Amino acid sequence: QKAGLNRAILAGGWGLLVTRLEQKAPGRVEKVPAFFTSQRCSACGYTAPGNRESQAVFRCVTCGHTDNADVNAAVNIAAGRAVTARGGAALAVPVNREPQHCAPPLVGV
Ligand SMILES: [Zn+2]
Structure with missing residues (x-):
């Protein structure tokens, strides 16, 4: 799971990480x-x-x-x-x- 997350960050940058977090925890991610x-x-x-x-x-x-x-x-x-x-x-x-x-x-x- 962690390797997958690392790959996602490397592939898509932090913007993708934020997108994924917002999908996993709608309304709970704050920048x-x-x-x-x-x-x-x-x-x-x-x-x-x-x-x-x-x-x-x-x-x-x-x-x-x-x-x-x-x-x-x-x-x-x-x-x-x-x-x-x-x-x-x-x-x-x-x-x-x-x-x-x-x-x-x-x-x-
Ligand atoms: Zn002070």
């Missing part, structure tokens, strides 16, 4: 612009290149929040808090944020 998610503080929202202490370490120059840089960026993405190049909020945050669990598979009798 979040990744711009500046690695420079934005997931605690206070301050966005600046200086927040990135190193490739691995995020340290907010305003509030002092410290985290693994990838974890901080992932929190921003999960919260839909990507920002535009001008620093403003890019998207309204959708309300239905909680994971939707699928119904258990039906078993034939």
Whole structure:
């Protein structure tokens, strides 16, 4: 299954992956612009290149929040808090944020 997915990505690029995901999980796939998610503080929202202490370490120059840089960026993405190049909020945050669990598979009798 994983090899199939890898082949699909190589063959069709990420656009196809998104298409497949949307087919498998209708209404549950959300594209979040990744711009500046690695420079934005997931605690206070301050966005600046200086927040990135190193490739691995995020340290907010305003509030002092410290985290693994990838974890901080992932929190921003999960919260839909990507920002535009001008620093403003890019998207309204959708309300239905909680994971939707699928119904258990039906078993034939
Ligand atoms: Zn901060």
